[in-house]
Amino acid sequence: MEEQWRGLLYPARLPAFHRLLPPDPLRDRFRWVWIPEWDLAPGKVSRQEVLPFPALNLVVQEEGVSLSGPATRRSFRDLAGRGWAVGMLLRPAAVPVFTDDPGGLRDAEIPFHAPDLHTAVMAAMSCGAGGAGDDDDGARRRDRAASTAAEWLEARVPVPTAEAEAANRLEDLIQSDRELTRVDQAADQLGVSVRTLQRLARRFVGLPPLAMIRRYRLQEAAERLRGNTELSIAGVAADLGYADHAHLANAFREVLGFTPSGYRRSAAQQ
Incomplete structure (x- = not known):
């Protein structure tokens, strides 16, 4: 994808990172699903620095679902141990479904109540889970997670006005x-x-x-x-x-x- 590394300041640091395009009917509601996966040696930390898109992200991780607002500066997250995230970069048209005041979420990440989304994505990412490598099982797992997230979003975000x-x-x-x-x-x-x-x-x-x-x-x-x-x-x-x-x-x-x-x-x- 042309924009595979856009916004990632040091892509070489990422153990594994993928962006998956949405189905054509949903391209007006989110730009892509992004999925990092990592499996680091004990004691090792990988700092991921990002120049975020001017947009909101809905993110599923093992600990829950969160909504990240538009950022005004670079951000970073330290990865350790083993884990993954499944995020959706939202198009502007989808934003009012999640918040009436996106400006109030600048440089902030808040919990978002979506237990059904969390359960479904957890199941997709856990099925056949191995390491963070780009093997066939990993690709199928990511495809399932992306499809699950897209279906959830389609059911809740109407066709844009x-x-x-x-x-x-x-x-x-x-x-x-x-x-x-x-x-x-x-x-x-x-x-x-x-x-x-x-x-x-x-x-x-x-x-x-x-x-x-x-x-x-x-x-x-x-x-x-x-x-x-x-x-x-x-x-x-x-x-x-x-x-x-x-x-x-x-x-x-x-x-x-x-x-x-x-x-x-x-x-x-x-």
Whole structure:
């Protein structure tokens, strides 16, 4: 998948990670199911650092189900022992089913009451469970878990309204148009007012439209810096609409806590 590693700052650290696309009829309600699995030696810890998508995630783990709100900065989780997670990256259209105030969940993760989802995903992930490797049994287990999660979501999240579809179009535009750097540009392309975009983002995402734009551009910058050491930082900045190298460096420091050159060095060492 083209976006397999998007948002993962150090994918080489992951013992195993998979993103599975939803059935076509559900692509307007979630972007994919993501499943990490790990089986680490005693005493070993694997820190997973993420530059999250500007979106909400519904996550099933052995201890329960949680809802993660939109993040404004990088996040991390330390993995130890043996375990897994099954998460759904929600499209904006699905968000009102889970919360009336996504902005109130910024940088937060709260328990979500869904015992039926938890029971079904636990059963799918436990059936034939072996190690964290990408064997046939593991693929079947992940497919069952993804199908179970999708069926649960389909039964609870209705077909998007016209307003919800407009929120999805906003996300699609910001994600796909790498030359988009301003909210008024997005409003012009979608044929609506800036105020309408702000309202859609507030209700369906919980972040301002400009924060969404900056997040996708920063994810793209991180991916390019990690994936192609021949690219200059100034060139990456110019390609993604930053005024210059310094503006990209400021964005990195503000959200990630380090510079583009520092990130490139640390990613190369993984």
